[in-house]
Amino acid sequence: MSQFWKPGTERPRLIDDEEGGVLFYSTSALSSSSSGYGFASVEKQRQRLPVYKYRTAILYLVETHATAIIVGETGSGKTTQIPQFLKEAGWAEGGRIIACTQPRRLAVQSVASRVAEEMGVKLGEEVGYTIRFEDVTNTDLTRIKFLTDGVLLREMMDDPLLSKYSVIMVDEAHERSLSTDILLGLLKKIQRRRPELRLIISSATIEAKKISSFFSPSKRRQALQTEDHGPNAEPAILSVEGRGFNVEIFYVEDPVPDYLQAAVSTVLSIHDQEAMGDILMFLTGQDDIDAAVQLLSEESRNGRNQAGLIILPLYSGLPRADQDLVFSPTPRGKRKVVISTNIAETSLTLEGIVYVVDSGFSKQRFYNPITDIESLIVAPISKASARQRAGRAGRVRPGKCYRLYTEQYFLKEMSAEGIPEIQRSNLVSSVIQLKALGIDNILGFDWLASPSSEAMIRALEVLYSLGVLDSDAKLTSPDGFQVAEIPLDPMISKTILASNQYGCSEEVITIAALLSMQSIWISARGTEKELDEVKLRFAAAEGDHVTFLNVYKGFIQSNKSSKWCHKNFINYNAMVNLSI
Ligand SMILES: Nc1ncnc2c1ncn2[C@@H]1O[C@H](COP(=O)(O)OP(=O)(O)OP(=O)(O)O)[C@@H](O)[C@H]1O
Numbered sequence: 001m002s003q004f005w006k007p008g009t010e011r012p013r014l015i016d017d018e019e020g021g022v023l024f025y026s027t028s029a030l031s032s033s034s035s036g037y038g039f040a041s042v043e044k045q046r047q048r049l050p051v052y053k054y055r056t057a058i059l060y061l062v063e064t065h066a067t068a069i070i071v072g073e074t075g076s077g078k079t080t081q082i083p084q085f086l087k088e089a090g091w092a093e094g095g096r097i098i099a100c101t102q103p104r105r106l107a108v109q110s111v112a113s114r115v116a117e118e119m120g121v122k123l124g125e126e127v128g129y130t131i132r133f134e135d136v137t138n139t140d141l142t143r144i145k146f147l148t149d150g151v152l153l154r155e156m157m158d159d160p161l162l163s164k165y166s167v168i169m170v171d172e173a174h175e176r177s178l179s180t181d182i183l184l185g186l187l188k189k190i191q192r193r194r195p196e197l198r199l200i201i202s203s204a205t206i207e208a209k210k211i212s213s214f215f216s217p218s219k220r221r222q223a224l225q226t227e228d229h230g231p232n233a234e235p236a237i238l239s240v241e242g243r244g245f246n247v248e249i250f251y252v253e254d255p256v257p258d259y260l261q262a263a264v265s266t267v268l269s270i271h272d273q274e275a276m277g278d279i280l281m282f283l284t285g286q287d288d289i290d291a292a293v294q295l296l297s298e299e300s301r302n303g304r305n306q307a308g309l310i311i312l313p314l315y316s317g318l319p320r321a322d323q324d325l326v327f328s329p330t331p332r333g334k335r336k337v338v339i340s341t342n343i344a345e346t347s348l349t350l351e352g353i354v355y356v357v358d359s360g361f362s363k364q365r366f367y368n369p370i371t372d373i374e375s376l377i378v379a380p381i382s383k384a385s386a387r388q389r390a391g392r393a394g395r396v397r398p399g400k401c402y403r404l405y406t407e408q409y410f411l412k413e414m415s416a417e418g419i420p421e422i423q424r425s426n427l428v429s430s431v432i433q434l435k436a437l438g439i440d441n442i443l444g445f446d447w448l449a450s451p452s453s454e455a456m457i458r459a460l461e462v463l464y465s466l467g468v469l470d471s472d473a474k475l476t477s478p479d480g481f482q483v484a485e486i487p488l489d490p491m492i493s494k495t496i497l498a499s500n501q502y503g504c505s506e507e508v509i510t511i512a513a514l515l516s517m518q519s520i521w522i523s524a525r526g527t528e529k530e531l532d533e534v535k536l537r538f539a540a541a542e543g544d545h546v547t548f549l550n551v552y553k554g555f556i557q558s559n560k561s562s563k564w565c566h567k568n569f570i571n572y573n574a575m576v577n578l579s580i
Pocket residue numbers: 049072073074075076077078079080081111114203204244346347348349351391394395396
């Protein structure tokens with residue numbers, strides 16, 4: 001195991017810029033909920049959460065302000081409790097709905113089921129969720145709805161003012177996903193047309209002042225608003241004090257040369273030396289995770305006292321049944337090790353997690369508008385991410401977080417926040433979405449952070465060349481409107497529409513589905529050469545798209561055989577999903 005040290009022990013601590021931070025070890029006062037964790041009734045657990053004491057304050061601010069910004073530490077109860085407070089206070093009466101958005105699908109599903117459980121209702125009835133291609137709501141019954149911010153944006157196509165929602169809570173706003181930023185800009189516009197709509201922007205690690213000044217109305221509007229006695233348009237900021245359970249933070253003494261190897265040996269040492277409790281390890285992507293799974297499995301086979309380990313990968317391309325395993329209870333005497341991408345970084349509560357191992361890296365999207373190339377690059381995470389990662393422990397019992405970087409690096413070099421996705425992404429999909437919502441002047445749109453003009457121009461050029469926008473940059477009819485309707489990359493949507501003309505719709509739709517998967521190949525350490533040989537067998541001179549089609553045809557010809565997939569390093573579960 002790398003040499004870790006706990007700040008506050010031998011070495012002098014450097015804590016000056018930790019303000020607004022989330023999790024600091026302190027020997028005094030354990031959590032507010034430190035007694036008898038794990039055995040309390042759901043109602044008791046709710047009452048012990050820090051946010052519970054702020055119930056009246058939150059309801060008052062929502063009543064009196066158009067926008068409330070709520071900052072509270074990870075695990076303080078924002079996501080699961082605030083929608084329930086609002087429902088109890090009558091915000092879902094008269095058929096209205098309380099919405100709570102999340103940047104990630106997995107978080108939407110898991111918080112919705114937790115809230116349904118807390119309320120003692122069936123998921124999909126009073127409490128429901130919607131993610132792309134999955135709607136678990138009931139039009140007549142659902143009063144609290146969790147959804148991804150992308151899905152809420154899509155809903156605006158049919159209902160531009162989101163009229164069925166009384167309160168929209170944009171949770172984990174610090175993530176600054178592409179959809180969150182667009183959503184915030186559009187919600188600001190909607191507020192002007194619907195003064196009765198209430199917004200809540202929440203996170204553990206958000207820059208509340210920046211969000212507040214974004215939503216702050218101009219002096220003229222403020223004066224007008226005072227006359228019509230609506231809610232105060234000036235946003236209110238509420239800071240929820242208190243946290244769940246302590247999380248002790250440990251840093252490596254010296255930088256590690258190989259984070260993957262260091263993460264694996266840290267897990268093994270925890271298993272050797274620490275009390276029972278599950279481990280959550282943050283790596284960057286499927287390749288890293290597969291490699292770590294293999295290394296840990298080898299260690300198990302070599303018998304280094306690893307018998308009790310249950311090793312579970314977690315990434316967005318993983319089949320649903322495998323993702324669900326991470327939520328299942330750990331058998332007595334065993335220890336779960338969940339090896340995840342940043343899919344598990346925010347909102348999730350994995351009950352057994354006591355230890356977090358943070359590699360300090362994640363895969364991030366970067367776009368170069370000059371070359372028009374978008375790449376996924378392994379890059380250092382921000383402090384906000386580090387705090388979120390640590391915050392996956394300490395939710396139902398005290399925890400420990402092992403950071404595979406030095407404290408000096410955390411304090412002096414790690415950036416406070418990541419770069420908003422809008423400033424590092426291809427904007428083709430966003431531009432068409434805004435156009436479809438009637439935002440003609442994209443350059444003048446009220447952005448929380450402006451995208452680069454090069455990326456914007458590039459997006460307009462691409463859409464023009466696809467025939468989706470005309471020379472006045474307006475959506476063409478019918479092509480532009482049809483492409484905007486399809487929730488896929490506009491290039492793919494346009495290809496699907498055009499395929500009809502060339503009589504190849506089935507092939508093109510299959511390719512589109514294959515492209516939407518993370519990876520159709522499965523590789524393991526040491527099998528790279530065999531994988532390359534297999535890929536050659538399917539390769540088509542026309543390029544990757546036809547190669548993918550060949551793989552799919554092979555799978556169908558094999559009678560959807562798992563053996564065939566295994567032999568050819570092909571992701572069987574993905575193929576099965578595709579062929580349903
Ligand atoms: N599935 C669950 N099982 C057990 N306890 C849970 C579960 N989900 C939530 N909790 C409990 O409720 C607490 C509050 O969770 P919630 O997600 O509302 O917090 P949060 O403030 O939104 O955190 P974050 O900022 O990390 O999203 C957790 O710390 C945990 O104690």
